[in-house]
Amino acid sequence: MKIEQAQLSANKDWSPQLPGTLGQSADLVFLFGGKKILQDQSVISDIVSTYPSAHLIGCSTAGEICNTNVYDDSLAFTAVKFEQTSIETACANIDDFANSYEAGKHLCNSIPKQGLVHVFVISDGLQVNGSELVQGLTADLPDGVTVTGGLSGDGANFEETVVVWDKQARPGSVTLIGFYGEKLKIGYGSLGGWDPFGTERLITRSNGNILYELDGQSALALYKEYLGEHAEGLPATGLLFPLTVRMPEDSTSVVRTILSVDESENSMTFAGDVPEGAYAKLMKANFSRLVDGAMGAAQTSYQAIGSASPELAILVSCVGRKMVLKQRVEEEVEAVREVLGDSTILTGFYSYGEISPFTPSAKCELHNQTMTITTLSEH
């Protein structure tokens, strides 16, 4: 696997200049960046002409990860040439399907299953129900093949996200990469580092990922009370208090972050399902535990592929973490670097939702507020 990485600043300055050593030979290019820069067709055209054989995959973000740096409104560019691995990509528009489940199912079935090792998915972050999408994607997957990835972001705006596929950045899209090749080793891990606090509350009224009431009271009003003066910053400030949701019959919990609020409906929309009858608790960031969480995720992904450092790590971290960590956001990327070692190329983005099993043996799920790491290695 050969990798070259560069960054395009908001002022359109490449650092370093492209192309590097790969150019024509690159198979895959990851593009994570600000929505504006991605929708600049000249940027995409330049890249296409420089890397004509590569599949372009990427999305808009709430922050791009390039090495251990976190940027806003720039473009993180990572070109990959595989030595013993082949890939297939596919894309679907969510409007063409009855629901997100059907879209996921269709996408997964539009790539060959024979020899499939792993699926990496990038989805629109606002128009897609991530929980349903994951269920659709995993419905027909062969045993042992799993899905990782994330939902695209739009800074702290929550207005519109785009996904890059086939030389274009579009809203409402879901794209995936299927990896084929016996030599390819995939590792993944996901950890949060948030502490639940206060009482457990019963979800008394919700519809899919839209939450209306907790314990018979307005959920939005509860958030506003806790946020105090920061209530004005909703939905973004809602990320400071993610929900941990526990199904009554299931001891495992998932974390849900807020995507939008609807004042007229008095409702909140989360990045994944918040089913009625489940119990929810507010969560609070524990600073050191966030960084520990990133480290833990890195360790899990590392252990999965053996002793050697992986060649490439794609970090998908939640926008909520970035909002809490603020100036110290890069500490969690550095923590990952500490675990994976200096030889691993890091790329990724701050997202509206992360997709991965918690551990290699667990079921693939949509997460919020986590650092989710997918590592690739052809050694």
Place this chain on the structure above:
Amino acid sequence: MESLHRLLARQISRHLDQQEADNEELSAFLRAISDAYHEADQDRNMLERSLELSSKELSQANSDLRAIFEAIPDLFFRTDYQGHILEYKSGSETGLKLSATKVLGKKLDNILPVELPEMLTTAIKRVRTSKSRISLEQSIKHETGRLHYEVRLLPLLEDQVLVIMRDITERKNVEEKIAQSKIRLEKQSRALSELATSNALHSGNIKEAFKKITEVAANTLDTSFASIWLYNKTHTAIHCLDHYDKAAGKHSEGLELKIEDFPFYFKSLAEDRAIAAHDARTDPRTTEFLDNYLIPNNITSMLDACFRVHGQYAGVICHEHTGSAREWTPDEQQFAASMADMIALIHETQERENAQRALLESEDRFRILAETTDSAIFAFRDKFVYVNPAMESITGYAYNELREMDLDKLFDAAFIQQIYSLRHEHTDSEKHIRQEAKILTQSGEIRWLFLAVGLVQFEGSLTCLANAFDITERKKIEEQLRFQAFHDELTGLANRALFIDRLGHRLVNTKRQNSYQCAVLFLDIDRFKVINDSLGHALGDELLIETGKRLKLVMRQIDTIARLGGDEFTVLLEDVTGLEEVLIVSERIQRWLKKPYLLRGHEVYSSVSIGIAIADASYQSPDQILRDADIAMYRAKAKGKACHEVFNPQMHAKAQKVLHLETNLRRALKNKEFQLYYQPIVSLKTGKTSSFEGLIRWVKPDGEIVSPYEFIPIAEETGMIIPIGKLVITEACEQLKKWRPGYPDDNISLTINLSSRQFEHDVLIEDIQESISSANIDPELLKLELTESIIMKNSNMMLDKLAELKALGLKLLIDDFGTGYSSLSYLHQFPIDALKIDRSFINNIGPNGENAEIVNAIISLAHNLGLKVIAEGVENTIHLQYLMEMKCDYAQGYYFARPVPAKEAEQFIPVTWSLEKTKSATSIIKFPS
């Protein structure tokens, strides 16, 4: 941009020179630090706020939970593994009330009733090892009986165990009761099923059945006695059918209780269905039995259930318990009710079996009836499912054939339709039909059946059951009667009723469609009466039949030909284009009917007169059209027969005039407006008045005199001539009687005219005889004038009548001689006394007349035959002279006198008329020699 954090600002002012602080690089660095300070503040604020809110929520939740906890009736302990009580909440309803202060810190053994600590210690050990929850039940002795507990143990952190104890004594007691009740129910259920399968109940022997029931009832409910009682028919008493004494193992029967003796008991029984008297001696429902029954038999509790048959109270089953009083549990009461139901069932079954037997017998009777009756009886759905032998015989098909046959192969469509309606659209109240229907028998013959069909359940399906008899013969007769009602018996043609009916229909068409026209021809056979009278009725009938046949031949099929009666026929010409076509048809008819008929060896010639009326929309009724055709026919007759005449409105007017005249004639007759005028007949030998001709005059009340020429034809036509003629005869006789005393020697006689109609009338002879004898006159004085036409009929009837008249002594004259076609050669055959030569001959004699020779010849011939001759219409001396020369016997005319009333005429009797001038005129007559 946020201002510099206050803490940082203080630190800068304390530790840095202002100059250093203003350094650009340092300033940017300080700003980053300031931002970090601010962020930390925000984070802390948020954290503090969250802590505060969440603490408040948690303490609220905590107090809520504590309230709930306190409200729970269970007993709680928290113990360590050694059994020391660390926390305690007494259960409000556990029966174990301990003060918290006495319990805390103590070991379980020291404070709990003896059976509990042992169990709890063991259980705590189990929790300690398994780290999982345990639940178990434990009962302990207590002063109020046994107490039952449900105990749950949950492992807590830090080597502690939570013990929750719940008092479940009540639940346990209920369970116990349920278990007992279950045992009883099983016993009862076994008893019921044993009864249900018992032979005794199905043997048909109701006594054995009841014995079995009382035994089972006493054994199952464990009572000393069980008995079954039935109401009598009048419901005034109950009668014991079986009484079982369990201890003695004996059955008895026959006791009777009058309802009136135990009014409250029976009232309660009827209201409650069952009486469960736990203490029968005090229960108001059963105390009526106390002294006579309960005490002597040591009965303490009673359970009596009554049963109904067909909704009526029929009887009661009684269970009686001795010894100490007992409670009747609901299941026992239910069992008693079930026993009562079973008795009702047996009773009903018995009744049903009796009914079934009766039904079978009835079925047998029905089958024999069905197999032997002449009425067809059959049942069918889409096909036949039963037919009796009569049905087979009527249809000619065997049952096997009928069973396979579609109904419409046999029955007509109308009947099939009716049956369909009956089967699919019937209502509960309309479940049968009565209907006539045609069938096509096996031999291809159509027969009529009268059917009564009803819907019944047969073999489990809705089935038509029919009973039918053959009415073919009746139908034929009906058909014949219907034909006869509308047809002429003799010719088989339509009769008046049918003709009027058809004409009525066509008239409607005419009114509806302008283009439609039809015509009515009214035919009358000319001289039919002559043929009938002369050749006999039988031949006349044959002529009518033949006429009918010929009409049928010449007319179209669609035209209606009818015989109205007598010799009148009518033809209805349908859909004609106009009068021209009708006339062509009429001519064709006349041509055909004119051809000779050969009837019984006679060649008969006939013709018809035809009246034609075109039916147009102006007619209101068919009778009017027929009437007009009739009128036109009369016109045709009047015109000379064998021709046709088309009706026009003038004819009708004339006919009406005739009708009017007829009415007036009747009135005139009634009002005696008719008088006889008398015209003298003079003897040309003596010049004396020899006799008078009596001539009728109608003198109206206003004095106007109507000539007989005007009214006699109408009188003839209408038959009024008969009463008028009779009047004339009577008057004549009376007048002769009046004159007789004044002129006893003159032998004055009177001649009167007889019309042919009068002559043919049956009572003529009688009337004359009566008048003559009433007036007591010499019959020879009355002379009758007959017209030639009467004589010329030459029938036997006529000859007989003439002979009779002669026998009466009357003289007979032939009137208007010479005008008819009478053959002189026949005259001698008739008993005639005189001839009256018609005035037309007399008028023409004289110098320029040509009739003198004819008159002379008539006179000579008459004289040769020994007949007298009377000349009519003698008006002048020339007539007189000629007649005298020709030796005519008598003369009559204006020359002598006009007809005058009787009074004036009487004056002529003694008169001798002057015949002188006639003598001087001798030479004017020259006869060829």
